[in-house]
Amino acid sequence: MSKTQNQVDGRTRKSRDIFGPKAEIIEECIDSIKYQIHCDTPNGYMHCYHLFPGIDLAYSTFQASTCTMRSKSMPNILEIAFCQAGRFECEYKHGYVTYLGEGDFAVSILSPEQEPPAFPIGYYDGIAIIVDMDITGPIFENIVEGVSIDLNELAHKFCAGHCCSVVKTPPNLLHVFQEICDAKDTAPMGYLRLKVLESFFLLSQMLPQENFETAAYYSAAQIKKVKALKAELMEHLDTKETLKSMAIRYGMSLTALKDCFKAVYGKPIHAFQREYKMQAATRLLITTEMSVAEISGRLGYENPNKFSTAFKEVLGLAPSEYRKKRK
Known part of the structure; x- marks a missing residue:
């Protein structure tokens, strides 16, 4: 077996440790x-992409709710992740939950998750x-x-006290980071190497003099309550319950409920609820003959005009116009 093939096999084994034994290779070459x-x-x-010995760049695309990844600790693997779009949740055995949202980056030492990674x-x-x-050594000289x-x-500096x-x-x-994202499947390897080196340099310059803004952490118990509330809101679209009443019912302070919900889903409760209602309205407009007034009532709007205004703010068209275009 050639040295090159040994390198490919070694990288494949390491990647399977990181991405999980059920990860399936669908395309493979020397560099990626x-x-x-x-x-x-x-x-x-x-x-x-294999940029340097011991340094890879991975582009991630998920349209899913959960996935299965590694099951063992890898204390010598450092991961720097940037979220271009969507949301990533991971619960660690240390007992806290972290969220990576659009425009955030995370620095982590890979350890096994208590729960599978999730995309809220x-x-x-x-x-x-x-x-x-x-492979790289502690100092990339x-x-x-x-x-x-x-x-x-x-x-x-980034992971002291937790992972x-x-x-x-x-x-x-x-x-x-955005330049790296925009270069997906188009840029030569040399360009990707330069950009990753630039990101390393900028990260090193953040330390220790810059006080960076870190995201809050939430307990698994709080996350469970917020997810239950979200499921309830999706099932009962016509609810008019106040946030204060919801907080009391779920045994959380109003501030904790609002902050935790936004951390998980990226939007305040009322904004999330309104957008979800409008998405439900689009389905009813396309798949049923219900009138705009009937749909408005089903979604908890007493005034059809208020519903139409909210629909146009979210979708850019009045409900009747949306139905005409989609049917």
Whole structure:
């Protein structure tokens, strides 16, 4: 077996440890591997590019609610993930839940999840820079003359006390991450290498002098209550219960309920509820002969005009216009 084939096989084994034993290779070459990830739908993919020894760049695309990933701790794997769209949830054995939302990045040491990774709003698109420090060493030296990145320092500063930090991406780093996202399937490897090195440099410059804004963490018990509330809101579209009453009923403070719901679903409760109602309205407009007034009443609107205004704000068309275009 050739040295090149041994390298490919070694990277494949390492990737399976990271992405899970059920990950299926659907395309493979010397510089990249594309996986179908085991999810509750067939629509989970990771396209992994091998940029440097021990450093990979993975493009992630999921249209799913949950997926199955690694089951063992990998304390020498550092992952830097950026969310371009959607939302990612992961519950760790340390007893907290983290959320990666649009425009956030996360730095983590890979450890086994207590629950499978989840996508609360049903989709996720992003990138991940995966660093195997057993191969790169703790200091990635002289990547460009005079520039060295201390990977241990990155891990310690972002992940001290736990295995993951979710951070609001500052503008200069956001620009680089977005360039990497936009280069999917089009840019040469050299360009991707330059951009990943630039992101390393900018991350190193954030430390330790910059106080970065990290996302809040929530207990599994709080998340469970919020998910139950979301399911209830989806089932009872005509509810008029106040947020204060909901908070009392679920045994949470009003502030905790609002903050936790927004962390999970990316929107305040009323905004989420309104958008979901409008999506339900589109289905009723297309699949039934119900009048706009009847649909308005089913969704809890006493005044059809208020419903029509809300529908147009969300969908850009009045309900009658939407029905005419779609039928």
